[in-house]
Amino acid sequence: MDEALYAYPEADRPWVRTNFVCTVDGAAYDVTGVTGTLGGDIDSEVFQLLRRLADVIVVGAGTARIERYGPADVPIAVVSLSLEVPDRLRAPGQVVVTTEDADADGQAVLREAGVEVIAHGEVEIDWDAVLADFDARGWRKILCEGGPTLHGELLRRDLVDEVCLTVAPVVASGDAPRISHSRHAVHHGMTLGHAEAVGDVLLTRWVRDRS
Ligand SMILES: NC(=O)c1ccc[n+]([C@@H]2O[C@H](COP(=O)([O-])OP(=O)(O)OC[C@H]3O[C@@H](n4cnc5c(N)ncnc54)[C@H](OP(=O)(O)O)[C@@H]3O)[C@@H](O)[C@H]2O)c1
Structure with missing residues (x-):
């Protein structure tokens, strides 16, 4: 994985990056109800890299409770x-x-x-x-690690500047949500920052098209 792909842009305001993993069929968690090892070692590497690059990590209380967050x-x-x-x-x-x-x-x-x-x-x-x-x-380097409810709210307000998404080589079906959900549907264009396959795992970064 090329770490330079994840450099924050120079911005004169807080830049909101979100980071998620999903299955091939779009589930935001696995059969156990947590993201766990869905994306394997490479997703963990990206997760840790994005943390190192950030000034603050924003997370919904639901995710903090379920995923047992600590400092x-x-x-x-x-x-x-x-x-x-x-x-x-x-x-x-x-x-x-x-x-x-x-x-x-x-x-x-x-x-x-x-x-x-x-x-x-x-x-x-x-x-x-x-x-x-x-x-x-x-x-100014904001990293939001979810979950889907918080993500839906930030998307509703068009505050998400980029989405880092790992697609895990798994299909899950079931009733897991997507990586964002809200009562308010939006249609926000994104441009592809990068897509890099590492083995069977696809690492992508999508940037909000504000042009
Ligand atoms: N696939 C992934 O990458 C990924 C990432 C993160 C989480 N997840 C999964 O997502 C699931 C949790 O989903 P979720 O949608 O419940 O997560 P969430 O957004 O982290 O949690 C929802 C809770 O966070 C607080 N919250 C979120 N947005 C808020 C807002 N705009 N204003 C005020 N409070 C807000 C509220 O907490 P209070 O109830 O305390 O008021 C709300 O009940 C877990 O299973 C987790 O494993 C997956």
Whole structure:
């Protein structure tokens, strides 16, 4: 894998990259309900590389809970309205993104644990304000690791600048979701950044066409 393929572009604003793996038939997780080893070693390599390149990792609380997230070398920003954040991420240096009207006691408990609570918007997260907040912290290389619900919301708001997608050599059928879902369908053009086969695994990067 050529690491240069994943360099972030020079941008004068936060650049939102998402990273997913799916099966040949589009399932976002395997029969066990997690992404696990779907994409094999090469997908793990890409996953770790993208983490190293990022200023902050944004993840939906559902994924953080199911995939048992813990701290990484860069801050993990868990997106949650319920504030049900995994214990291992209730620690200094970690971040929770939520709304201003999220439970005040829950926010206070997180802050007492040293978590940076970034609260913008009421009822719904104000993503423009969140990205402006990230920008003010010098976080412009944003990596979103899902899950499909968070991805659907970011796509609805046309905030995703690129999608890194590994296609695993598996078909899954079943009822697993796609890598994004939302009640709001969109049609956003993408251009192909790269497609590289490593054995039977296909590594792709798709960039939002804003021309
Ligand atoms: N294929 C892949 O690459 C990949 C990547 C990631 C995850 N997954 C899989 O996806 C599944 C989880 O899917 P999911 O759709 O439930 O994941 P998710 O988006 O990570 O989790 C949904 C939860 O995250 C919070 N959330 C997400 N978007 C939000 C928003 N815009 N505003 C406020 N809160 C928001 C809410 O948490 P609260 O309930 O705390 O309010 C919501 O209940 C897991 O099985 C995981 O393994 C697959």
